[in-house]
Every structure is written in structure tokens, then in C-alpha cells.
Amino acid sequence: MKFREAALGARLASALTALAVASGLALAGMGSAVAAPAATDAAEPTITWSVTPADADGPDGRSWMELEGDPGEKIQEHLAVRNLGTTEVTFALNAADGYFTAKGRFNMLPHGTESVDAGTWVGVQENVTVAPGGMAVVPVDITIPENATPGDHAAGLAASIFSTGSEGGASLGVESRVGFRVLTRVTGEIAPSLAVVSSEAAYRSSWNPFEPGSTRIEYTLENTGNARLSVSGSTVAGGVRLPDASGEAAAPVELLPGDRRTFQLDVPGAWPVGLLRYPLTVEQSVILPNEASEPAAALQQNIEVWAIPWSQLVVLLAVLLIVGGLLWGRMRRKRQVEKLLEEAREEGRRSVVIS
Structure with missing residues (x-):
């Protein structure tokens, strides 16, 4: 799965890089991933690759690294980078603190953001060159500090390429990276809460x-x-x-x-x-x-x-108004009838007196 960072020009590089990594770094659920084609021009060959945990001989079937060690302990691991394209590629390798996004996807800090926890524990060479269709196995050293606190610490480990181009007269830089999570539990008192x-x-x-x-x-x-x-x-x-x-x-x-x-x-x-x-x-x-x-x-x-119950209260009010209106109309007609009857009686009395 892909990790993408984008920077438009020197002034926008950091902001766009952080935005792209936050939305495109896919580490959750799958440790190995295949990057989408990375190329800045249709004439250039596309580059695809995958990165997985490995042993000294190659991929070992793990999706990501789940480790456990004591403070001060050094754990040796490996990662395998496969070049699925048709040209030789040099990949940059790096590790950074890991975290879960608001949508629950695992991510790692973008370049330019300093790691302060498990991302600093992971040691790996800066780059590796892989022939087309080939694979390289690279040693990885996880060194747990003496003062590491007990419990779980997360990092991400990735292989990336950087390409440049132009769009609308502006310089465009795109970093694509693929990686997996490295989760280390430091021994000691584990206190879930x-x-x-x-x-x-x-x-x-x-x-x-x-x-x-x-x-x-x-x-x-x-x-x-x-x-x-x-x-x-x-x-x-x-x-x-x-x-x-x-x-x-x-x-x-x-x-x-x-x-x-x-x-x-x-x-x-x-x-x-x-x-x-x-x-x-x-x-x-x-x-x-x-x-x-x-x-x-x-x-x-x-x-x-x-x-x-606002809707019901509105209906009830409407019903009350209708019923009230009907009752008021009935009472008004009744008063009118009574008034007409009284006038008729009065007229009758006057007729009797005159006669």
C-alpha cells in the first residue's frame, strides 16, 4: 500500500508533504504493500515495489514486526525490498514514530518531523539499490534505550523514491513510499488502562x-x-x-x-x-x-x-387550534341564534301590546 507526500515548490514542500503522508501512508492491516506506479512523465518507466519484514534469507510471511525486549536490548531484524519494475531503482530507507490516524489507519511521521520515541530506535542503512525484478534483504537493528518506559511503542519502516517534475510552471516534487509497522513492547510492568x-x-x-x-x-x-x-x-x-x-x-x-x-x-x-x-x-x-x-x-x-416531542407538540397545538376554532365558531353561532330568538320574542311582545 502507498505512502505519498507531495510538495509544490520550496515554500510549500513541508506543508504538502505532511498532508500527503497523513492521507496516503497505508500501514494498517497489511505489512507488505505494492506502490502505485511512480513516474512524473508518461515517457518514463513506472516504478512499483513492495516492502516486507524478512529474515536473512528473505520475506518470512509476517505482515509487520511485533517485537518484545528489555531496556538496553538490541534486536536484529531484516526487511526485504522487491523491485517489481523494469529498471534499476535506488530506494531511500527510513524509520519514524508511528501513530493511528483519526480513521484508525496506521501511519508514520512525514519527513521533516522529528521522531522522539520508537522511530529513533530503528537503525537501517540510508538506501538500497535493487535490480529490475530483483530483491534486496537489508539488516535492521532495533536498539531499546536503557531508559525506555515499559509498554508498547510504535514506529514505521519504509522504502521510498523521490521524483520531480513541473506543473503550471511550478516545480513539483513527489515522494512515494511503502512500508510496515514496527511495534515494540518493552518489558516491565504492563498496566493497561x-x-x-x-x-x-x-x-x-x-x-x-x-x-x-x-x-x-x-x-x-x-x-x-x-x-x-x-x-x-x-x-x-x-x-x-x-x-x-x-x-x-x-x-x-x-x-x-x-x-x-x-x-x-x-x-x-x-x-x-x-x-x-x-x-x-x-x-x-x-x-x-x-x-x-x-x-x-x-x-x-x-x-x-x-x-x-417538538413535532408532536406542533401537531397537538394545531389540533387544539382547530378544535378551539370549531368550538368558538359553534359558540358564536349559538349566541347568534339566541340573539335572533330574543329579538323575535321582543318583536312578538311589541306586536301584542300594539294590538
């Missing part, structure tokens, strides 16, 4: 007063421990577990230590009957270095929201 730092709900009435509205629940989770977590949230409404009507749990999302993420749940079929209460349940499990997981106690919290 998850917190619901905020939660709220908003009720949305239906325009049709004879149909229920819906409730949107928004909550923010923070991994306050030192272990990587897999989390998923749900609520129960009308006996059905949401977010989906089938009752299946939401797709789990990974949170690195220190990560904070906001989630939303939409609850349909909510009638505006005053105070609504939704029991939010957040399932969590600790992800282990061997890619297994260990369940942890779920978090539970009640979320309340006032559901005012």
Missing part, C-alpha cells in the same frame, strides 16, 4: 410526528495505560445491541498508549418520551506481542439525553 474522557448525546426529531426520531451518541476514549488496546463500543436500545441492527459488535479499533479517539453511535427508533437513557458498553482487550489478545474488563456508562 482505558478511560471515557467525555460523552454526550443529541436527539434528532423526525419531521413526521408519527415516526420516531434518532439519537446520536458521541464519546471519546483515551488509552491512559502503557499497552496497546483493541476497543469497540455499543449500546442497547429496544433490546437490540447497536451500532447495527443485527446485534453484532462494532469493528474493533486499536489505540496506542496515549491515543485519544472520538466515536459515534447512531440509535434509530427513538421516540421523544422525555429523558432517554442509553447504557454505553466499551469492550476492550490488550493486544499481545504475538498478535493474540487478552480480554480486559469492559467499561460501562449511562448516557442521558432529553427528547422533547
Whole structure:
């Protein structure tokens, strides 16, 4: 999968690079990836390549690196770069701190942004030249600092190429990179912890007063421990577990230590009957270095929201106005009839007296 960074001219290079990497660096779920064709001119040959974890002999089937070591320990690994194109290519190799984006995709810091954690632990040569259709296996050294804190630390490791061109008279630089995540657990006291730092709900009435509205629940989770977590949230409404009507749990999302993420749940079929209460349940499990997981106690919290039946009140007001209008009209006609009868009686009395 691709990692793309773009810079337009010298003044825009840093900003566009950061933007492109944030949107195009695809490390989540797949450790190896094939880059899209990279070329600045139709006449130039396209370049495609892949990068995977490896042993000294070549790719070893892993999607990414899951490591565990003591403070001060040095771990030796390898990566394999395959050149799937038709020309010899020199790839730049680099590592940087890793993180999960707001959409849950794994990413690594762009060039120009200094790493302060696991990205600085990864040692790899600056570049490697690979023949067309060939593969190069490159040693990788992960050195855990003596003062490294226990728990999980994330980095990304990538091979990239840089090409230049022009567009509209401006210089255009494009960096394309492919890589995988490097997750290292430092031994020591592992203390997983998850917190619901905020939660709220908003009720949305239906325009049709004879149909229920819906409730949107928004909550923010923070991994306050030192272990990587897999989390998923749900609520129960009308006996059905949401977010989906089938009752299946939401797709789990990974949170690195220190990560904070906001989630939303939409609850349909909510009638505006005053105070609504939704029991939010957040399932969590600790992800282990061997890619297994260990369940942890779920978090539970009640979320309340006032559901005012505005549509129904409008209908009720309209009905009251109609009924009131009918009653007022009836009373008015009754008074008119009584007035006519009284006038007729008075006329009759006057006729009797005159006779």
C-alpha cells in the first residue's frame, strides 16, 4: 500500500508533504504493500515495489514486526525490498514514530518531523539499490534505550523514491513510499488502562410526528495505560445491541498508549418520551506481542439525553387550534341564534301590546 507526500515548490514542500503522508501512508492491516506506479512523465518507466519484514534469507510471511525486549536490548531484524519494475531503482530507507490516524489507519511521521520515541530506535542503512525484478534483504537493528518506559511503542519502516517534475510552471516534487509497522513492547510492568474522557448525546426529531426520531451518541476514549488496546463500543436500545441492527459488535479499533479517539453511535427508533437513557458498553482487550489478545474488563456508562416531542407538540397545538376554532365558531353561532330568538320574542311582545 502507498505512502505519498507531495510538495509544490520550496515554500510549500513541508506543508504538502505532511498532508500527503497523513492521507496516503497505508500501514494498517497489511505489512507488505505494492506502490502505485511512480513516474512524473508518461515517457518514463513506472516504478512499483513492495516492502516486507524478512529474515536473512528473505520475506518470512509476517505482515509487520511485533517485537518484545528489555531496556538496553538490541534486536536484529531484516526487511526485504522487491523491485517489481523494469529498471534499476535506488530506494531511500527510513524509520519514524508511528501513530493511528483519526480513521484508525496506521501511519508514520512525514519527513521533516522529528521522531522522539520508537522511530529513533530503528537503525537501517540510508538506501538500497535493487535490480529490475530483483530483491534486496537489508539488516535492521532495533536498539531499546536503557531508559525506555515499559509498554508498547510504535514506529514505521519504509522504502521510498523521490521524483520531480513541473506543473503550471511550478516545480513539483513527489515522494512515494511503502512500508510496515514496527511495534515494540518493552518489558516491565504492563498496566493497561482505558478511560471515557467525555460523552454526550443529541436527539434528532423526525419531521413526521408519527415516526420516531434518532439519537446520536458521541464519546471519546483515551488509552491512559502503557499497552496497546483493541476497543469497540455499543449500546442497547429496544433490546437490540447497536451500532447495527443485527446485534453484532462494532469493528474493533486499536489505540496506542496515549491515543485519544472520538466515536459515534447512531440509535434509530427513538421516540421523544422525555429523558432517554442509553447504557454505553466499551469492550476492550490488550493486544499481545504475538498478535493474540487478552480480554480486559469492559467499561460501562449511562448516557442521558432529553427528547422533547417538538413535532408532536406542533401537531397537538394545531389540533387544539382547530378544535378551539370549531368550538368558538359553534359558540358564536349559538349566541347568534339566541340573539335572533330574543329579538323575535321582543318583536312578538311589541306586536301584542300594539294590538
